[in-house]
Amino acid sequence: MNTTSTLATRFARSTFVVRSETPLAEDQMRSAAPSIFAEGKHISRSERYTHIPTIEVLRGLRKEGFEPFMVAQSKSRIEGKTEFTKHMIRMRHAGQVQTRPEANEIILINSHDGASSYQMLAGVFRFVCCNGLVVGTVANDIRIPHKGRIQDDVIEGAFRVLDDFEGVDASTEGMKALQLRPDEERAYATAALALRYGERSDGQPPAPVTAEQLIEARRPEDVGHSLWTTFQRVQENTLRGGQTGRTAQGRRIQTRAVGSIDRSVSLNRALWVLAEEMRKLKH
Secondary structure: OOOOOEEEEEEEOOEEEEEEOOOOOHHHHHHHOHHHHOOOOOOOOOOOOOOOOHHHHHHHHHHOOEEEEEEEEEOOOOOOOHHHOOEEEEEEEOOOOOOOOEEEEEEEEEOOOOOOOEEEEEEEEEOOOOEEEEOOOOOOOEEEOOOOOOHHHHHHHHHHHHHOHHHHHHHHHHHHHOEOOHHHHHHHHHHHHHHHHOOOOOOOOOOOOOHHHHOOOOOHHHOOOEHHHHHHHHHHHHHHOOOEEEOOOOOEEEOOOOOOHHHHHHHHHHHHHHHHHHHHHHO
16 A cells, blocks of 8 residues: 555556555646646537536535545546546545455546546445555446536435445445355356456457456455455456456567546456455356
Protein backbone atom coordinates (compact mmCIF):
# COMPACT_ATOMS: atom_id res chain seq x y z
CA MET A 1 0.00 0.00 0.00
CA ASN A 2 1.31 3.41 -0.92
CA THR A 3 1.96 5.62 2.10
CA THR A 4 2.22 8.99 0.39
CA SER A 5 -0.66 11.42 0.63
CA THR A 6 -1.60 10.99 -3.00
CA LEU A 7 -0.65 8.66 -5.82
CA ALA A 8 -0.86 10.00 -9.36
CA THR A 9 -0.07 7.68 -12.24
CA ARG A 10 -0.83 7.37 -15.88
CA PHE A 11 -1.80 3.70 -16.09
CA ALA A 12 -2.78 3.69 -19.76
CA ARG A 13 -2.23 5.91 -22.75
CA SER A 14 -5.82 7.14 -22.58
CA THR A 15 -6.49 7.38 -18.82
CA PHE A 16 -5.15 9.18 -15.76
CA VAL A 17 -5.86 8.24 -12.15
CA VAL A 18 -5.29 9.82 -8.75
CA ARG A 19 -5.89 7.93 -5.51
CA SER A 20 -5.25 9.10 -1.96
CA GLU A 21 -5.37 7.60 1.52
CA THR A 22 -7.23 10.70 2.67
CA PRO A 23 -10.14 12.49 0.97
CA LEU A 24 -9.05 14.25 -2.20
CA ALA A 25 -9.15 18.03 -2.38
CA GLU A 26 -10.65 19.65 -5.44
CA ASP A 27 -7.30 20.86 -6.77
CA GLN A 28 -5.97 17.28 -6.61
CA MET A 29 -8.96 16.02 -8.57
CA ARG A 30 -8.71 18.80 -11.14
CA SER A 31 -5.11 17.87 -11.99
CA ALA A 32 -6.11 14.39 -13.18
CA ALA A 33 -9.78 14.73 -14.07
CA PRO A 34 -10.63 18.25 -15.30
CA SER A 35 -13.90 17.03 -16.83
CA ILE A 36 -15.30 16.65 -13.30
CA PHE A 37 -15.34 20.45 -13.22
CA ALA A 38 -16.87 21.04 -16.68
CA GLU A 39 -19.37 23.89 -16.54
CA GLY A 40 -21.31 22.71 -19.57
CA LYS A 41 -21.72 19.98 -22.16
CA HIS A 42 -19.55 19.36 -25.22
CA ILE A 43 -20.51 21.29 -28.34
CA SER A 44 -21.54 18.03 -30.03
CA ARG A 45 -24.52 17.56 -27.67
CA SER A 46 -28.03 18.67 -28.62
CA GLU A 47 -30.38 20.95 -26.67
CA ARG A 48 -32.18 17.89 -25.26
CA TYR A 49 -29.00 16.77 -23.51
CA THR A 50 -29.02 17.79 -19.83
CA HIS A 51 -25.62 18.66 -18.43
CA ILE A 52 -25.05 16.86 -15.10
CA PRO A 53 -22.40 18.98 -13.32
CA THR A 54 -20.28 16.30 -11.68
CA ILE A 55 -18.60 18.70 -9.26
CA GLU A 56 -21.99 19.93 -7.99
CA VAL A 57 -23.11 16.33 -7.49
CA LEU A 58 -19.86 15.62 -5.67
CA ARG A 59 -20.29 18.65 -3.42
CA GLY A 60 -23.86 17.58 -2.66
CA LEU A 61 -22.71 14.07 -1.75
CA ARG A 62 -19.99 15.52 0.47
CA LYS A 63 -22.69 17.28 2.47
CA GLU A 64 -24.26 13.85 2.97
CA GLY A 65 -21.01 12.37 4.33
CA PHE A 66 -19.44 10.93 1.16
CA GLU A 67 -15.78 11.69 0.39
CA PRO A 68 -13.75 11.01 -2.79
CA PHE A 69 -10.61 8.89 -2.54
CA MET A 70 -9.95 8.19 -6.22
CA VAL A 71 -10.65 9.85 -9.57
CA ALA A 72 -9.85 8.76 -13.11
CA GLN A 73 -10.52 10.29 -16.50
CA SER A 74 -10.25 9.22 -20.11
CA LYS A 75 -8.24 11.45 -22.40
CA SER A 76 -9.15 12.45 -25.94
CA ARG A 77 -7.03 13.09 -29.01
CA ILE A 78 -9.68 15.51 -30.25
CA GLU A 79 -8.62 19.06 -29.43
CA GLY A 80 -10.76 20.64 -26.72
CA LYS A 81 -12.63 17.44 -25.83
CA THR A 82 -10.56 16.26 -22.85
CA GLU A 83 -12.44 18.67 -20.58
CA PHE A 84 -15.68 16.75 -21.29
CA THR A 85 -14.67 13.06 -21.43
CA LYS A 86 -15.76 10.16 -19.27
CA HIS A 87 -14.57 10.21 -15.65
CA MET A 88 -14.91 8.04 -12.57
CA ILE A 89 -14.97 8.90 -8.84
CA ARG A 90 -14.78 6.39 -5.99
CA MET A 91 -16.28 7.63 -2.71
CA ARG A 92 -16.64 6.27 0.82
CA HIS A 93 -19.18 7.27 3.44
CA ALA A 94 -17.93 8.75 6.70
CA GLY A 95 -20.26 6.45 8.66
CA GLN A 96 -18.23 3.36 7.78
CA VAL A 97 -16.36 1.78 10.67
CA GLN A 98 -12.95 0.75 9.37
CA THR A 99 -12.41 -2.50 11.24
CA ARG A 100 -11.96 -4.59 8.09
CA PRO A 101 -9.19 -4.71 5.48
CA GLU A 102 -11.73 -3.48 2.90
CA ALA A 103 -13.86 -0.37 2.52
CA ASN A 104 -17.17 -0.16 0.67
CA GLU A 105 -17.23 2.49 -2.02
CA ILE A 106 -19.74 4.16 -4.31
CA ILE A 107 -18.45 4.49 -7.86
CA LEU A 108 -19.70 7.42 -9.92
CA ILE A 109 -19.25 7.49 -13.70
CA ASN A 110 -20.24 10.43 -15.86
CA SER A 111 -19.29 12.30 -19.03
CA HIS A 112 -20.25 15.52 -20.76
CA ASP A 113 -19.70 14.36 -24.35
CA GLY A 114 -22.40 11.70 -24.68
CA ALA A 115 -20.04 8.80 -23.93
CA SER A 116 -22.12 7.56 -20.97
CA SER A 117 -25.14 8.15 -18.83
CA TYR A 118 -24.63 9.10 -15.19
CA GLN A 119 -23.95 5.79 -13.45
CA MET A 120 -23.55 4.61 -9.85
CA LEU A 121 -22.15 1.24 -8.80
CA ALA A 122 -21.11 -0.42 -5.55
CA GLY A 123 -17.43 -1.18 -5.08
CA VAL A 124 -14.99 -2.58 -2.53
CA PHE A 125 -11.51 -1.12 -1.97
CA ARG A 126 -8.87 -3.45 -0.53
CA PHE A 127 -6.23 -1.53 1.41
CA VAL A 128 -3.39 -4.06 1.27
CA CYS A 129 -2.97 -3.84 -2.49
CA CYS A 130 -4.89 -0.72 -3.55
CA ASN A 131 -7.21 -2.92 -5.58
CA GLY A 132 -10.53 -1.37 -6.43
CA LEU A 133 -13.08 -4.11 -6.92
CA VAL A 134 -16.46 -3.52 -8.52
CA VAL A 135 -19.45 -5.46 -7.22
CA GLY A 136 -21.35 -7.53 -9.74
CA THR A 137 -24.92 -8.58 -9.06
CA VAL A 138 -25.50 -8.01 -5.34
CA ALA A 139 -26.03 -4.25 -5.66
CA ASN A 140 -27.94 -1.73 -7.73
CA ASP A 141 -26.53 -0.50 -11.01
CA ILE A 142 -28.10 2.94 -11.21
CA ARG A 143 -28.10 4.80 -14.53
CA ILE A 144 -29.54 8.27 -14.91
CA PRO A 145 -29.88 9.63 -18.47
CA HIS A 146 -28.92 13.20 -19.27
CA LYS A 147 -32.53 14.38 -19.43
CA GLY A 148 -34.71 16.62 -17.27
CA ARG A 149 -34.16 17.59 -13.62
CA ILE A 150 -31.91 14.95 -12.12
CA GLN A 151 -30.05 16.33 -9.09
CA ASP A 152 -32.39 14.66 -6.58
CA ASP A 153 -32.23 11.37 -8.48
CA VAL A 154 -28.43 11.40 -8.23
CA ILE A 155 -28.41 11.92 -4.44
CA GLU A 156 -31.14 9.32 -3.92
CA GLY A 157 -29.23 6.86 -6.08
CA ALA A 158 -26.12 7.18 -3.90
CA PHE A 159 -28.10 6.20 -0.81
CA ARG A 160 -29.70 3.28 -2.66
CA VAL A 161 -26.22 1.96 -3.40
CA LEU A 162 -25.20 2.59 0.23
CA ASP A 163 -28.16 0.48 1.40
CA ASP A 164 -26.90 -2.42 -0.70
CA PHE A 165 -23.63 -2.74 1.19
CA GLU A 166 -25.13 -5.19 3.68
CA GLY A 167 -25.46 -7.64 0.79
CA VAL A 168 -21.96 -6.81 -0.41
CA ASP A 169 -20.54 -7.55 3.05
CA ALA A 170 -22.40 -10.88 3.18
CA SER A 171 -20.98 -11.88 -0.21
CA THR A 172 -17.46 -10.91 0.82
CA GLU A 173 -17.60 -12.87 4.07
CA GLY A 174 -19.06 -15.87 2.25
CA MET A 175 -16.14 -15.87 -0.18
CA LYS A 176 -13.65 -15.64 2.68
CA ALA A 177 -15.20 -18.65 4.41
CA LEU A 178 -15.16 -20.89 1.35
CA GLN A 179 -12.06 -22.97 0.58
CA LEU A 180 -11.26 -24.07 -2.98
CA ARG A 181 -9.45 -27.14 -4.24
CA PRO A 182 -6.52 -26.54 -6.64
CA ASP A 183 -8.61 -27.66 -9.63
CA GLU A 184 -11.36 -25.20 -8.62
CA GLU A 185 -8.84 -22.36 -8.41
CA ARG A 186 -7.60 -23.24 -11.91
CA ALA A 187 -11.20 -23.36 -13.19
CA TYR A 188 -11.84 -19.84 -11.88
CA ALA A 189 -8.58 -18.55 -13.38
CA THR A 190 -9.30 -20.25 -16.72
CA ALA A 191 -12.68 -18.49 -16.92
CA ALA A 192 -11.00 -15.19 -16.02
CA LEU A 193 -8.40 -15.74 -18.74
CA ALA A 194 -11.20 -16.07 -21.31
CA LEU A 195 -12.83 -12.88 -20.01
CA ARG A 196 -9.57 -10.96 -20.37
CA TYR A 197 -8.22 -12.35 -23.64
CA GLY A 198 -11.23 -14.01 -25.29
CA GLU A 199 -12.13 -17.62 -25.91
CA ARG A 200 -9.42 -19.63 -27.65
CA SER A 201 -10.61 -22.24 -30.15
CA ASP A 202 -8.51 -24.91 -31.83
CA GLY A 203 -5.93 -23.41 -34.15
CA GLN A 204 -5.84 -20.04 -32.38
CA PRO A 205 -2.72 -18.94 -30.51
CA PRO A 206 -2.92 -19.25 -26.71
CA ALA A 207 -3.40 -16.28 -24.39
CA PRO A 208 -0.13 -14.54 -23.47
CA VAL A 209 -0.25 -15.93 -19.91
CA THR A 210 -1.63 -19.09 -18.35
CA ALA A 211 -4.38 -19.68 -15.81
CA GLU A 212 -1.69 -20.77 -13.34
CA GLN A 213 -0.02 -17.37 -13.67
CA LEU A 214 -3.26 -15.59 -12.82
CA ILE A 215 -3.40 -17.50 -9.52
CA GLU A 216 0.10 -16.39 -8.48
CA ALA A 217 0.25 -14.27 -5.29
CA ARG A 218 2.06 -10.92 -5.34
CA ARG A 219 2.19 -10.53 -1.55
CA PRO A 220 1.98 -12.75 1.58
CA GLU A 221 -1.52 -11.46 2.43
CA ASP A 222 -2.86 -13.05 -0.76
CA VAL A 223 -1.55 -16.55 -0.04
CA GLY A 224 -4.36 -19.00 0.69
CA HIS A 225 -7.02 -21.10 -0.96
CA SER A 226 -10.23 -19.33 -0.05
CA LEU A 227 -12.46 -18.12 -2.85
CA TRP A 228 -11.74 -14.56 -1.67
CA THR A 229 -7.93 -14.83 -1.88
CA THR A 230 -8.19 -16.63 -5.23
CA PHE A 231 -10.49 -13.89 -6.51
CA GLN A 232 -8.07 -11.20 -5.28
CA ARG A 233 -5.03 -12.75 -6.95
CA VAL A 234 -6.80 -13.35 -10.24
CA GLN A 235 -8.40 -9.90 -10.22
CA GLU A 236 -5.09 -8.10 -9.68
CA ASN A 237 -3.13 -10.16 -12.19
CA THR A 238 -5.89 -9.79 -14.78
CA LEU A 239 -6.29 -6.03 -14.49
CA ARG A 240 -2.84 -4.80 -13.43
CA GLY A 241 -0.78 -6.85 -15.84
CA GLY A 242 2.97 -6.85 -15.34
CA GLN A 243 3.33 -10.61 -15.76
CA THR A 244 5.80 -12.23 -18.12
CA GLY A 245 4.06 -13.78 -21.10
CA ARG A 246 4.60 -14.69 -24.73
CA THR A 247 3.11 -13.45 -27.97
CA ALA A 248 1.70 -15.80 -30.60
CA GLN A 249 5.17 -15.71 -32.21
CA GLY A 250 6.83 -16.75 -28.95
CA ARG A 251 8.35 -13.36 -28.09
CA ARG A 252 8.58 -12.54 -24.37
CA ILE A 253 6.38 -9.65 -23.23
CA GLN A 254 5.03 -8.02 -20.09
CA THR A 255 1.25 -8.08 -19.97
CA ARG A 256 -0.40 -4.66 -20.00
CA ALA A 257 -2.69 -3.18 -17.39
CA VAL A 258 -6.32 -2.58 -18.29
CA GLY A 259 -6.53 1.20 -18.54
CA SER A 260 -9.94 1.90 -20.06
CA ILE A 261 -12.59 2.90 -17.49
CA ASP A 262 -15.26 0.87 -19.30
CA ARG A 263 -13.09 -2.21 -19.70
CA SER A 264 -11.88 -2.06 -16.10
CA VAL A 265 -15.42 -1.80 -14.73
CA SER A 266 -16.79 -4.56 -16.97
CA LEU A 267 -13.95 -6.97 -16.14
CA ASN A 268 -14.18 -6.19 -12.44
CA ARG A 269 -17.90 -6.87 -12.43
CA ALA A 270 -17.55 -10.06 -14.47
CA LEU A 271 -14.91 -11.43 -12.11
CA TRP A 272 -17.12 -10.65 -9.11
CA VAL A 273 -20.10 -12.38 -10.75
CA LEU A 274 -17.89 -15.35 -11.56
CA ALA A 275 -16.79 -15.58 -7.92
CA GLU A 276 -20.39 -15.23 -6.74
CA GLU A 277 -21.54 -18.06 -9.00
CA MET A 278 -18.76 -20.30 -7.73
CA ARG A 279 -19.76 -19.46 -4.14
CA LYS A 280 -23.36 -20.47 -4.88
CA LEU A 281 -22.25 -23.74 -6.50
CA LYS A 282 -20.03 -24.59 -3.53
CA HIS A 283 -22.48 -23.48 -0.84
